[in-house]
Amino acid sequence: MTHTPNENVLARKLWNAGPLDPEDLRRLDQVIADPFELDAREDLIQHGEDPQNVHLVLSGMVCRYKVLPNGKRAIVALMLPGDICDLHVAILGRMDHSIGTLTDCRLVKISRRTIDDLLDNHPRIRRALFWSTLVDEAILREWLVNMGRRRADQQMAHLFCEVHARLNAVDRMHGALLPLTQEELADILGISSVHAQRVLSGLRKKELVTVQDSRVALPDIRRIREFAQFEGDYLHLGEAADSGD
Amino acid sequence: MTHTPNENVLARKLWNAGPLDPEDLRRLDQVIADPFELDAREDLIQHGEDPQNVHLVLSGMVCRYKVLPNGKRAIVALMLPGDICDLHVAILGRMDHSIGTLTDCRLVKISRRTIDDLLDNHPRIRRALFWSTLVDEAILREWLVNMGRRRADQQMAHLFCEVHARLNAVDRMHGALLPLTQEELADILGISSVHAQRVLSGLRKKELVTVQDSRVALPDIRRIREFAQFEGDYLHLGEAADSGD
DNA sequence: CGTGCCATTGAGTTCTTTCAAAGATGGTGG
DNA sequence: CCACCATCTTTGAAAGAACTCAATGGCACG
Numbered sequence: 091m092t093h094t095p096n097e098n099v100l101a102r103k104l105w106n107a108g109p110l111d112p113e114d115l116r117r118l119d120q121v122i123a124d125p126f127e128l129d130a131r132e133d134l135i136q137h138g139e140d141p142q143n144v145h146l147v148l149s150g151m152v153c154r155y156k157v158l159p160n161g162k163r164a165i166v167a168l169m170l171p172g173d174i175c176d177l178h179v180a181i182l183g184r185m186d187h188s189i190g191t192l193t194d195c196r197l198v199k200i201s202r203r204t205i206d207d208l209l210d211n212h213p214r215i216r217r218a219l220f221w222s223t224l225v226d227e228a229i230l231r232e233w234l235v236n237m238g239r240r241r242a243d244q245q246m247a248h249l250f251c252e253v254h255a256r257l258n259a260v261d262r263m264h265g266a267l268l269p270l271t272q273e274e275l276a277d278i279l280g281i282s283s284v285h286a287q288r289v290l291s292g293l294r295k296k297e298l299v300t301v302q303d304s305r306v307a308l309p310d311i312r313r314i315r316e317f318a319q320f321e322g323d324y325l326h327l328g329e330a331a332d333s334g335d
Numbered sequence: 336m337t338h339t340p341n342e343n344v345l346a347r348k349l350w351n352a353g354p355l356d357p358e359d360l361r362r363l364d365q366v367i368a369d370p371f372e373l374d375a376r377e378d379l380i381q382h383g384e385d386p387q388n389v390h391l392v393l394s395g396m397v398c399r400y401k402v403l404p405n406g407k408r409a410i411v412a413l414m415l416p417g418d419i420c421d422l423h424v425a426i427l428g429r430m431d432h433s434i435g436t437l438t439d440c441r442l443v444k445i446s447r448r449t450i451d452d453l454l455d456n457h458p459r460i461r462r463a464l465f466w467s468t469l470v471d472e473a474i475l476r477e478w479l480v481n482m483g484r485r486r487a488d489q490q491m492a493h494l495f496c497e498v499h500a501r502l503n504a505v506d507r508m509h510g511a512l513l514p515l516t517q518e519e520l521a522d523i524l525g526i527s528s529v530h531a532q533r534v535l536s537g538l539r540k541k542e543l544v545t546v547q548d549s550r551v552a553l554p555d556i557r558r559i560r561e562f563a564q565f566e567g568d569y570l571h572l573g574e575a576a577d578s579g580d
Numbered sequence: 581c582g583t584g585c586c587a588t589t590g591a592g593t594t595c596t597t598t599c600a601a602a603g604a605t606g607g608t609g610g
Numbered sequence: 611c612c613a614c615c616a617t618c619t620t621t622g623a624a625a626g627a628a629c630t631c632a633a634t635g636g637c638a639c640g
Contacts, residue, residue: 154476159564162484166476181462182469186569187476209465210458217426220454223468224427230475231432235401235409237482238525242628271586280483282629287587304586319404324431487596516618527597532620549618581640588635597626604619610612 098122099148102260103172106327107221114214121208122146122198133190134197135176140184143199145175150195151269155277156187165277166233167226168192168253172260177223180205193269221326228324237280240319242289245279247298247318252325254308259327268306343367344393347505348417351572352466359459366453367391367443378435379442380421385429388444390420395440396514400522401432410522411478412471413437413498417505422468425450438514466571473569482525485564487534490524492543492563497570499553504572513551 096102101118104110110118125148128134134152135141145152147169154167154175166187169175175189180202209216229252236245253268268275276286293299298314300307308314341347346363349355355363370393373379379397380386390397392414399412399420411432414420420434425447454461474497481490498513513520521531538544543559545552553559 156476156480158480158484164480164484166479178469178473181466182473182571184568184571186473186571209462213455217454220465220468221426223465223472224423227468227472227475228423228427228431230472230479231399231401231411234411234475234479234482234525235403237479238522239403239407239409272588273586277483280479283586284588284630285628287589288628291588323429326427326429326431517620518618528618529598529620530596533596536620583638583640585638586636589633591632592630594629595627598624600622602619602621605617606615607617608613608615610614 099172099260100146100174104215104218104222106259107218108214110214110218114212117208117212117215121200121204122148125196125198128191128195128197130191130193130195133188135179135185136188137185141176141179142202144177144180144202144205145189146198146200147171147173147175148196148198150197151192152189152195152197153192153274153278154187154189163277164280165274167230168278170253170256170260174200174219174222177205177219180209192274225326228326232324242279242281242285243292244318246275246286246289247293247314248320249278250299250306250308251311251315251318251320251322254311255322255325255327259325269304270306271304344417344505345391345419349460349463349467351504352463353459355459355463359457362453362457362460366445366449367393370441370443373436373440373442375436375438375440378433380424380430380434382430382433386421386424387447389422389425389447389450390434391443391445392416392418392420393441393443395442396437397434397440397442398437398519398523399432399434408522409525410519412475413523415498415501415505419445419464419467422450422464425454437519470571473571477569487524487526487530488537489563491520491531491534492538492559493565494523495544495551495553496556496560496563496565496567499556500567500570500572504570514549515551516549 096115098115098118100122101110101115104118134145137156149171152169152173152175153165154169155163155165157163176185179185208219232248232252236248240248250268272286272290273283275290276283279286281289290299290301294301296317297309298317300309314320341360343360343363345367346355346360349363379390382401394416397414397418397420398410399414400408400410402408421430424430453464477497481493485493495513515523517531517535518528520535521528524531526534535544535546539546541562542554543562545554559565
């Protein structure tokens with residue numbers, strides 16, 4: 091529908107908030123000019139730091155997480171290509187959580203100065219960044235609903251549906267893939283890894299998902315969406331969220 | 336510490352993001368000029384609507400919530416005096432959840448046009464609004480941690496500590512009060528109301544909380560914070576969050 | 581061919597829910 | 611002032627969900 095403006099994932103992501111001018115797109119191209127690579131399971135920022143850069147995901151998967159005094163970990167957000175990891179630091183200062191990679195990634199550092207420039211001097215980009223923050227918030231709300239009020243199997247299925255829809259919004263691909271260990275999955279869902287394993291194999295038995303090399307694929311989107319009671323409206327992606335694949 | 340600028344709760348709340356100019360304060364006074372009252376348990380906005388106004392809480396308590404197909408309800412945010420309920424609508428459009436009062440409230444309607452004006456023409460207010468959105472997000476993350484990785488009693492205690500700190504940030508009062516039924520409490524915590532009752536009476540037995548007329552008071556802030564492992568940094572309130580009362 | 585990480589399975593325990601019933605409380609109208 | 615009603619709280623018992631602990635199996639990598 092909204093044919094993506096170019097090969098810039100950031101632009102494609104922000105495009106979901108509304109059209110941007112060619113000038114905006116040029117500015118966004120500058121922003122992602124100098125990417126770097128990072129292995130899986132590396133921290134980008136740790137709780138308590140006050141970094142000078144913000145990170146953008148070009149490829150791979152990144153997460154926000156908190157570790158409790160008792161050693162338990164909670165993953166509180168998943169960042170996919172096109173997502174900005176930590177706009178916070180530009181405005182909030184000290185990090186109240188950590189950010190780390192889940193897979194090998196290609197990333198870009200964006201300086202605080204650049205963020206300020208985007209926010210102060212590019213109204214359409216500013217609005218799009220605000221939009222993306224509000225969508226992040228909507229996702230958090232849905233995770234909360236998920237965790238508090240859905241059975242673990244529906245909750246897991248719901249997560250898969252969400253990631254599928256979000257990936258589709260920035261990059262058409264054939265079937266969503268989640269390269270996560272069961273422990274990571276458990277930390278997202280707020281359950282133990284053993285239980286995650288049982289729940290996942292339950293979904294497999296129902297043929298709602300298939301797994302290869304610890305990657306999840308959804309063979310029948312419609313059916314798993316029904317099972318998870320997934321309604322994509324909270325992602326605010328327009329039509330993009332509804333497409334089967 | 337940061338002595339609040341005036342009697343305007345919105346200004347007091349945004350002041351936490353950093354100082355505002357007298358001009359900003361005047362503008363904010365205009366914004367809250369025309370309040371109205373609403374009874375407890377009334378909806379401000381319902382899921383799916385596309386309202387033309389945003390709401391600000393002057394007094395009382397408001398919540399965001401979602402209702403699932405199976406009838407279960409999840410409360411995904413608590414709005415206290417000074418909080419803007421639904422900045423979303425000005426940017427995201429269609430509501431992906433409902434908003435309703437929990438107590439009798441005094442509120443203000445803010446038009447979309449006013450929001451646009453604030454965002455486009457008042458840089459310091461814009462930044463403060465962005466700040467408040469990011470803090471809301473931080474609170475959501477903490478709720479998620481709470482729900483996924485803490486025992487129900489710690490989780491409940493943590494909620495009490497948070498509300499206490501947030502109330503202190505806009506309005507010094509002696510001990511936090513939560514005028515909630517146990518069912519509402521349960522919908523916040525993602526547990527059943529029966530369980531909420533048992534957990535609450537457990538906290539009472541430990542003398543971490545006292546209850547009068549379904550209002551919760553915290554007799555010993557330090558002790559309950561320790562019990563809940565409450566760290567207020569995620570509220571980004573500076574010193575305000577740490578004060579005992 | 582170890583070694584280490586991860587997935588899988590089983591058994592028992594703990595936490596949470598559901599269903600049901602019995603107290604409390606406050607408001608209303610007779 | 612009291613009977614009645616609705617709403618909320620409290621308690622018990624049994625079922626269900628999820629956790630922990632522990633052991634086994636698979637696979638990749640050096």
